[in-house]
Amino acid sequence: MQFAKRLEKIPPYLFAEINRKREALINQGVDIINIGVGDPDKPTPAHILQAMREAIDDASNHNYPPYEGTQEFREAAVKWMESRFGVINLNPNTEIVSSIGSKEAIHNTFLAFVEAGDYTLIPDPGYPVYRTSTIFAGGEPFTMPLKTENKFLPDLSIIPEEVARKAKLLWINYPNNPTGALATLEFFEELVAFCKQYNILLCHDHAYSEMAYDGYKPPSVLQIPGAKDITIEFHSLSKSYNMTGWRVGFAVGNAYAIKGLSQVKTNVDSGVFKAIQKAAIAAYATDEAELQAVMSVYQNRRDIIVKGLQFLGWPIEPPKATLYVWVPVPSGYTSTDFTTLLLDKCGIIVSPGIGYGMSGEGYFRIALTISDERLHEAIERMRDAGIRYA
Ligand SMILES: Cc1ncc(COP(=O)(O)O)c(C=O)c1O
Numbered sequence: 001m002q003f004a005k006r007l008e009k010i011p012p013y014l015f016a017e018i019n020r021k022r023e024a025l026i027n028q029g030v031d032i033i034n035i036g037v038g039d040p041d042k043p044t045p046a047h048i049l050q051a052m053r054e055a056i057d058d059a060s061n062h063n064y065p066p067y068e069g070t071q072e073f074r075e076a077a078v079k080w081m082e083s084r085f086g087v088i089n090l091n092p093n094t095e096i097v098s099s100i101g102s103k104e105a106i107h108n109t110f111l112a113f114v115e116a117g118d119y120t121l122i123p124d125p126g127y128p129v130y131r132t133s134t135i136f137a138g139g140e141p142f143t144m145p146l147k148t149e150n151k152f153l154p155d156l157s158i159i160p161e162e163v164a165r166k167a168k169l170l171w172i173n174y175p176n177n178p179t180g181a182l183a184t185l186e187f188f189e190e191l192v193a194f195c196k197q198y199n200i201l202l203c204h205d206h207a208y209s210e211m212a213y214d215g216y217k218p219p220s221v222l223q224i225p226g227a228k229d230i231t232i233e234f235h236s237l238s239k240s241y242n243m244t245g246w247r248v249g250f251a252v253g254n255a256y257a258i259k260g261l262s263q264v265k266t267n268v269d270s271g272v273f274k275a276i277q278k279a280a281i282a283a284y285a286t287d288e289a290e291l292q293a294v295m296s297v298y299q300n301r302r303d304i305i306v307k308g309l310q311f312l313g314w315p316i317e318p319p320k321a322t323l324y325v326w327v328p329v330p331s332g333y334t335s336t337d338f339t340t341l342l343l344d345k346c347g348i349i350v351s352p353g354i355g356y357g358m359s360g361e362g363y364f365r366i367a368l369t370i371s372d373e374r375l376h377e378a379i380e381r382m383r384d385a386g387i388r389y390a
Contacts, residue, residue: 006136010132011128015351018036021340021344022034030347032347032348033349033381035375036350036351037351038177038369039369040244041369041370042297044242045241045283045290045294048241048243048282048286049279050282051278051281052278052279052282054278055276058275061273061274061278063274064271065272065277067265067266067271068096068097070098071092073280073281074092074093074098075092076285077098077235077284078090078096079284080284081222081252084209084220085222085223086223087223091255094259095253095254095258096250097250097258097265098271098272098277099234099249099265100269100271100272101246101247101249102207102234102235102236103129104247104269105234105249105250105251106203107133107136108264108265108268109133109232109251109264110169111136111137112261113168113260114139117166119140119163120134120140120142120168120169120171121142121159121164121167122142122143123144123154123357124143124356125146125179125359125360125363126177126178126356127177127205128356131357139168142159142167143359144156145158145358145359146176147359152181153183153187156190156191167198168200170200170201170202171205172205173204173205173207173208174218175208175212175321175322177322177324178326178351178363178365180326182216182218182320188219188221188223188224192224196226199230200230201231202227202231202232203231203233204220204221204231204232204233204234206218206234206235207235208239208240208322209235209240210239210241210291211239211240211298211322212295212321213295213298213302213318213320216320221233227253228253229254231253232252232253232258232261233251233252233253234249234250234251235251236248236249237249237283239323240291240294241283241294242294243283246276248272248276248280298323300372301375302325304372304375305368305375305379306318308376308378308379309389312379312382312389314327315328323367324365325368326353326363329362330387330389334361334362335363335364336354342382342387346378346385347381348381350365351365352364353365
């Protein structure tokens with residue numbers, strides 16, 4: 001038996017080595033504080049659970065769902081795009097498709113558009129799927145470094161002309177994982193113009209669209225006039241409504257892009273369980289106060305971590321969005337050295353920046369997915385171990 005060659009080209013799993021060490025420490029009785037993974041710890045809001053309970057008792061939800069999502073789900077998503085972003089005139093029959101979380105739709109978009117010899121333009125640091133899915137599709141990733149001095153936005157002027165001409169997809173993700181960076185509508189405008197010039201599909205991964213603090217509301221690329229000619233955007237209920245396990249979201253935008261993605265999907269999956277689509281409809285009807293109650297939990301945690309790290313000498317500011325705090329490593333360490341030190345000396349798991357690409361070197365990522373008490377404890381453990389930013 002032999003794996004296909006494409007598997008050899010996939011970079012090692014980010015957490016493989018960390019998991020090995022974690023297991024060893026747990027076996028030695030160490031109490032591990034895990035702030036490595038972006039998986040919300042809080043329950044899904046009660047009204048969504050209630051919608052699911054009712055839907056599950058209805059036998060008409062038990063058979064195969066429509067591949068593209070139920071009409072009711074697609075219409076609810078269109079309505080939400082309108083009320084949330086002011087994006088109007090979306091056609092629920094041609095410009096939207098349900099997805100099994102957003103990871104599935106992201107991956108399948110590569111299969112729909114990328115072939116051997118094509119480039120994809122992907123952010124670095126970035127969600128690792130953009131790179132691996134490029135490789136699965138036989139394409140060549142061209143990385144766009146996200147640098148501190150550019151506020152973690154890609155610099156389009158560094159993309160060589162011949163790469164832009166052969167590029168099929170350009171990926172962005174704002175609010176950004178792992179940096180927590182934001183993008184403005186002006187920047188989206190620049191991207192839309194660039195993608196139109198080179199006939200590239202602009203792919204906006206909007207997984208953190210609702211995870212924002214201090215009154216900030218992240219925009220959609222589809223708010224830019226004419227963006228729909230060239231854009232597909234991926235939405236997910238996973239993070240915003242504590243629903244990572246439910247696997248539901250949607251892709252929206254250019255009808256040709258949605259058609260390509262749907263064609264792959266009809267051949268590899270059979271849609272989202274109808275009861276889950278009913279629950280998703282309830283999620284899209286969540287009132288603002290309830291959503292803010294979910295967000296305030298993360299905002300508090302963010303403040304605990306940022307204040308704690310500032311106390312230990314870190315020159316960081318609170319991010320306005322996402323589940324993450326992106327933190328520079330003290331000088332003299334690589335991101336892997338420093339995350340290993342945190343694990344060995346403090347029993348704390350964070351993610352090394354290098355796991356998100358070469359430009360992630362020099363940083364580590366904290367996920368705000370544990371209680372206030374445990375976050376305080378993490379800071380105390382660092383202080384007691386004499387760890388400071390220098
Ligand atoms: C940037 C980004 N995009 C997409 C996803 C996928 O999320 P899901 O498939 O749960 O929607 C994640 C998950 O961590 C993410 O960080």
